[in-house]
Amino acid sequence: MVDKLKNILEKMKLVLEKVKYALTHNFVFRKTALYWIFFSFLKVKITNKRRQSIIGLSFILLWIVGYLIFALYPMFYSLYLSFFKVRLDGASIQMTFEGINNFKAAFLYDPYFVQILVGYILEIVINVPITIVFALIIALLINQPIKGKGIWRTIFFLPVIIISGPVIQELMNQGATTLPSIREYEIIRLVLNNINPTLATPLQSLFDTILLVLWFAGIQILIFLAGLQKIDREVYEASMVDGAGPWASFWKITLPSIKPLIVVSIIYTVVSMSVFSLNEVIIYIRNVMLGESTVGTLTTGYGYSAALSWLYFIVMVVIILIFVGLMSIRKRSRL
Amino acid sequence: MKKTIRMSKEIIRLFIKKDFQQAKIKLKRLFVGVKFTDGILYNILVYALLLSFGYVYLYPILYMVTNSFMTMEDIIDPGIKWIPSTFNIENYRLVFVQLNYFKSLLDAFYLAAFPAISATVSSAIIGYGFARYDFPFKKILFALMLMTFIVPPQITMLPMFRMFSRYQLLGSIKAFVFPAILGQGLNGALFILIFYQFFRMIPKALDESAQLDGATPFKVFTRIYLPLAIPSIVIVFLFSFVWYYNETYLSGLYLRGSDLLSLPLKLDQYISNYTSIYPEGSRARELMQAVKLAGNVMTLLPLLIIYFFTQKQFVESIDRTGITGE
Numbered sequence: 043m044v045d046k047l048k049n050i051l052e053k054m055k056l057v058l059e060k061v062k063y064a065l066t067h068n069f070v071f072r073k074t075a076l077y078w079i080f081f082s083f084l085k086v087k088i089t090n091k092r093r094q095s096i097i098g099l100s101f102i103l104l105w106i107v108g109y110l111i112f113a114l115y116p117m118f119y120s121l122y123l124s125f126f127k128v129r130l131d132g133a134s135i136q137m138t139f140e141g142i143n144n145f146k147a148a149f150l151y152d153p154y155f156v157q158i159l160v161g162y163i164l165e166i167v168i169n170v171p172i173t174i175v176f177a178l179i180i181a182l183l184i185n186q187p188i189k190g191k192g193i194w195r196t197i198f199f200l201p202v203i204i205i206s207g208p209v210i211q212e213l214m215n216q217g218a219t220t221l222p223s224i225r226e227y228e229i230i231r232l233v234l235n236n237i238n239p240t241l242a243t244p245l246q247s248l249f250d251t252i253l254l255v256l257w258f259a260g261i262q263i264l265i266f267l268a269g270l271q272k273i274d275r276e277v278y279e280a281s282m283v284d285g286a287g288p289w290a291s292f293w294k295i296t297l298p299s300i301k302p303l304i305v306v307s308i309i310y311t312v313v314s315m316s317v318f319s320l321n322e323v324i325i326y327i328r329n330v331m332l333g334e335s336t337v338g339t340l341t342t343g344y345g346y347s348a349a350l351s352w353l354y355f356i357v358m359v360v361i362i363l364i365f366v367g368l369m370s371i372r373k374r375s376r377l
Numbered sequence: 378m379k380k381t382i383r384m385s386k387e388i389i390r391l392f393i394k395k396d397f398q399q400a401k402i403k404l405k406r407l408f409v410g411v412k413f414t415d416g417i418l419y420n421i422l423v424y425a426l427l428l429s430f431g432y433v434y435l436y437p438i439l440y441m442v443t444n445s446f447m448t449m450e451d452i453i454d455p456g457i458k459w460i461p462s463t464f465n466i467e468n469y470r471l472v473f474v475q476l477n478y479f480k481s482l483l484d485a486f487y488l489a490a491f492p493a494i495s496a497t498v499s500s501a502i503i504g505y506g507f508a509r510y511d512f513p514f515k516k517i518l519f520a521l522m523l524m525t526f527i528v529p530p531q532i533t534m535l536p537m538f539r540m541f542s543r544y545q546l547l548g549s550i551k552a553f554v555f556p557a558i559l560g561q562g563l564n565g566a567l568f569i570l571i572f573y574q575f576f577r578m579i580p581k582a583l584d585e586s587a588q589l590d591g592a593t594p595f596k597v598f599t600r601i602y603l604p605l606a607i608p609s610i611v612i613v614f615l616f617s618f619v620w621y622y623n624e625t626y627l628s629g630l631y632l633r634g635s636d637l638l639s640l641p642l643k644l645d646q647y648i649s650n651y652t653s654i655y656p657e658g659s660r661a662r663e664l665m666q667a668v669k670l671a672g673n674v675m676t677l678l679p680l681l682i683i684y685f686f687t688q689k690q691f692v693e694s695i696d697r698t699g700i701t702g703e
Contacts, residue, residue, distance in 0.1 A: 091511075097594045098510025105503040105522065105569070108559025113525050116533035116540075123535065176430075183427050196688050197431050200438070203619055203684045209641065209673045213437050256433055309527075317529050319626035327531045328630070344535055351531035358529065 124349035137345075144349035154326060155350060159357065162316075162323050166361055169255050170311050174304060177259040181266035182296075202260035210254070211320055258315060262307040269300040301369070308365045316358050323354055381407070381417065445469070445671035468671035475647055476640075476672065482679060485622060485640035491550055493617035495558040496568060497610055503560045504572025505598055509581075526566035530627060538630060548635030553621065553628075563620045563627075568613045575609045576602060615687055619680060644672040 066073040071080055078086045086092075099106075124144055126137040148155050184194050273296065281291050317324065331347035384407045391400040409416040445468055447461045472478070507519060537556075538547075546552045556562050560569060584597045592600065603610075628639050638646065648669050 094510050095512035098506050098512040098515075101502055101506025101510065101598075102512070102518065104499055104558075105506075105560040106518070108499075108556065108561040108565075109521065109525070112537065112556045112559060112561035113528070113533060116536035117528065119536035120532050179426070180430055183423055183430070186423050188423060188427065192688075194427060194431065196685075197434050199688070200434060200684070203680050204438070204677055209677060212669055212673050213441065253433055253436065256430070257437075313527055319624075324529070324531060324626065328626075331535060347531075348535055351529065351535070355529055355532055359527065362527070 120348040121352060123345050124352055126345045128344040140345065144346050145353065147346065148350055148353055158322050158326055159354070162321065163357065163361065166312060166315060169251070169258075169315065170308060170365065172252075172255050173259050173262065173311050174307055176256055177262035177307065178266055178300075178304075180259065181263050181270055182292075184263070184267060185270045198263050199260050201257040204257075210257075214254075214320075258311060261310060261314075265303050265307050265310070266300060269303040270296070273299050305366055305369050308369070309362055312358065312362050312365065316354075327351055327354065441670050441674055445667055445674050447667045468668045469675065471668055472644075472672045472675055475651075476643060476675075478675065481638075481640055481643050484637055485643075486679075488550060488553070488628070488637065488639050489618050489621040492553040492557040492562055492621050493614055495554050496560075496562040496565060496617045497614045499558050499560045499562075500565060500568035500613060501572050501603065501606065501610065502598075504569045505576050505602060507569070508573045508576035509584075522566055522569060524566075525561065526564070534627065534630065541631060547631055548633070548637065550637065552631040557617075563617065563624060568617065571609055571613055572606065575606055579605060611687075615683070619683075622680060640676045644669075644676055648672065 065071070069082065071078070072082070073079075076087060078088055080086070123137075125140060125142070127140045127144075129136045180198055184191065184198065188194065277295055278291055281295060286294065315321070319325075327347050327350050330350060331344060384403065388400055388403045388407065391397075391403060407416065408418050443461065446465050448463065448465045448467070451461050451463075451465075507515070507522075541547045541552050546555070553562070557565070562568075579602065584592075584601055587597050587601055588594075622639065623641065625639065625641050625645075629642055632638055632642070648665065651665060651668075
């Protein structure tokens, strides 16, 4: 049995060598020691650099093909669709050109989209800084010389495993993400009842969502932790000799050294919150696409949902740019 | 800890000796420490914060686990909040039977494992190409690769849905494996980045000697670099597996109406079928809450088990991704 297989492999090898030879020594393409000759007259000198780049590109080829098929083509196709009204009749699709009507409809006729989008923007603007601050605090805490480091890390990284749509949805429905016990504390109730209602309402909603927000901080905690551990201990020692306390050294050493990581974390947080499967905008877009929420004739179907996704993407990129811009402005004025 | 006890003993001795001046200094030393970060006050603060954050993180899990054991009476009874009156596994039994748990779990693992394996293989190859070779437009291609991370799935989902339906890939695992094998799976850019950073760290001299011995570039990759990259491979596979396992948005679309469903989706379907039988506000509906939670616990259980065995890899992963600068 084994001998037979070996025999076959041996024969295959001979055939493959012939094929290889035929592929590199024919009229269209010929390979010599120094040149690649196409059609007998196009000579390309193979330098080491060229060979390296060809090998590199062939490693990347997989990605290039995937990018064209699964990223670039769908992006352009959905952009193209967003200017049409698309109707599916069985297997065939009917498309009527609408110009920018789809985009107009999103703002003028759609009773839900703008409302949901504004809600999303507010949520992101409030939640992202909170997530970052809490992630930083937790990372700083774990970075202290504490007992049971491994256990704490395990706990704080748990959400990355658990955060999945249906489970979170379930916990949200049952009120398990609102931490009822926080509001039961006398002090917090006292504070909430006695301050100005304009201040109390956001505070209250903060308590309601804090758990969910903290649960988004898993990866960011690790990013910060890795950054904190890379800061040279000697810098802290030198600053202590100069009389800097822990407070000063946090603002003057720790924060500036992990600033790039804050930008990374912001981008990560915005993206993960925006593509989270319970995000209202995302759910709405899918419902529009599947025709489950129909408002009027224009505001439904593939074309309209493509327009909505592009609007959503643009809003997301703008939010990221604003956050990153704010971070870099502060850096310049401090220096 | 020992130091603290020794210091407190010393302070008490000083008090007995009525040396208040010395005692005051020692007391201050005990609470505030020499540089504040080594005093008791600071430690109390750190542990109090850790405990409260830990509570916040564990609360939903505790809630889920305890409530899933409750009977109908326990749920309605306002006096019972944390500890069920009886240890009731009826909810689990119901989920176990109704969901056909082992078969569903096998399906879910199948749905998560194959895309995860393809994503790991492809991102290793692609990351290696980006890390080791120079070629024209490398920077632009790399930037495009990173950009794919930001593009929300809604934009590409629609045309991909049509593409898949045209080639009859809907309702099969191929709808996930094909993008993954071409480096466009869930969070593909992140995984490529992990391998990119890893392969860049290894000195180039290593493969030069292999090349002199006549190894082809692909052999250098598989024989020399892949064995070195095993920690990264494990990390990427674990992350990819967990994300595919938890994925519901795209699988809800691509696998619509097929038998092959991820476990979270299957649970969702079963619950909504079950609840629609009973009228709003009936007692049986109240019980469904506990059943749902039991289902969720059982959905998460495999992941939790995997996590507890591999948490070291997860926690150390970010060090290797290199998004921490450089």
